[in-house]
Amino acid sequence: MSAPIIAIDGPTASGKGTVAGRIAEHLGWHYLDSGAIYRLLALAALRRGIALEDEAELAELASTLDARFVGESILLDGEDVSLELRREETGNAASRLAVLPAVREALLARQQAFRQVPGLVADGRDMGSVVFPDAALKIFLTASAEARAERRYKQLIEKGLPANITSLLQDIQARDARDSARAVAPLKPCEDAVVLDSTALSIEEVIRQILVLASSCGLIASV
Numbered sequence: 001m002s003a004p005i006i007a008i009d010g011p012t013a014s015g016k017g018t019v020a021g022r023i024a025e026h027l028g029w030h031y032l033d034s035g036a037i038y039r040l041l042a043l044a045a046l047r048r049g050i051a052l053e054d055e056a057e058l059a060e061l062a063s064t065l066d067a068r069f070v071g072e073s074i075l076l077d078g079e080d081v082s083l084e085l086r087r088e089e090t091g092n093a094a095s096r097l098a099v100l101p102a103v104r105e106a107l108l109a110r111q112q113a114f115r116q117v118p119g120l121v122a123d124g125r126d127m128g129s130v131v132f133p134d135a136a137l138k139i140f141l142t143a144s145a146e147a148r149a150e151r152r153y154k155q156l157i158e159k160g161l162p163a164n165i166t167s168l169l170q171d172i173q174a175r176d177a178r179d180s181a182r183a184v185a186p187l188k189p190c191e192d193a194v195v196l197d198s199t200a201l202s203i204e205e206v207i208r209q210i211l212v213l214a215s216s217c218g219l220i221a222s223v
C-alpha cells in the first residue's frame with residue numbers, strides 16, 4: 001500500500017501553503033510545497049541566463065537540478081535560497097515556465113518522490129489531477145483575488161520584502177489567468193475535489209474543516 005495523500009490545490013496566495021504545512025505538522029506527515037519546485041527551477045534558470053520560454057533547456061535543467069529540502073530551508077546547489085524563492089519575480093517566472101509541458105513532465109518524478117509513509121500533504125495546482133490522482137482527499141482552496149492580495153502583502157512585509165498592494169493584485173490576476181488558461185494541468189478544481197472558499201475564514205477554520213473531511217473519509221482517526 002502506498003502512503004496516503006491529502007492534495008491541496010488552489011490559486012496563488014490562497015493560503016494553501018500555510019494550511020498544508022500546518023496539517024502535515026499536526027498529523028506528523030510529510031509535506032510537499034510543489035510551487036517551491038517550480039520556483040527553484042525558475043530561480044536556477046534566471047541565474048544561468050536560460051530563457052523562460054526555452055522548453056528543451058528548461059526540461060534539461062529540471063532533471064539535473066540540485067535541489068534539497070532541509071527542515072524549513074530550501075537549498076539550490078547547496079545554497080539556502082528560501083527567501084529568494086518567495087519573491088514575486090520568482091513566482092511570476094515560475095508561472096511562465098510552468099506552462100511548458102516538457103518542464104512539467106521533467107518535474108513529475110521529483111514531486112512523486114515525496115510520497116512516503118506515514119503520509120503526505122501536497123500543495124500546488126495539479127496535485128489532485130496529475131501528480132497524485134489517487135489522493136484520498138482532494139481540496140481546492142480558493143479566496144477572492146483581493147483577499148489574496150492583502151494576505152500576500154502582509155506576508156511580504158513581515159519578511160521585510162518590498163510590496164505594493166495594487167501591483168500585487170494585478171500580478172495575482174495575471175497569474176490566475178495564466179495558470180488557468182494553460183493547456184497542460186490548468187488551475188481548476190478536479191471533479192472529485194472539495195472546494196473551500198477561505199475569503200471569510202481564518203487559517204484555523206480552514207485547517208479544521210480539512211481535518212474534519214480527512215476524518216470523515218477515514219484518513220485519520222478523529223479531529
Ligand code: DC
Nearest residue numbers: 012034035038094095098124125126
Ligand atoms: O504556489 P506558488 O505560487 O508557489 O507557485 C508558483 C508558480 O508555479 C505558479 O504560478 C504556477 C506554478 N505551479 C504549477 O504550475 N504547478 C504546481 N503544482 C505548483 C506551482
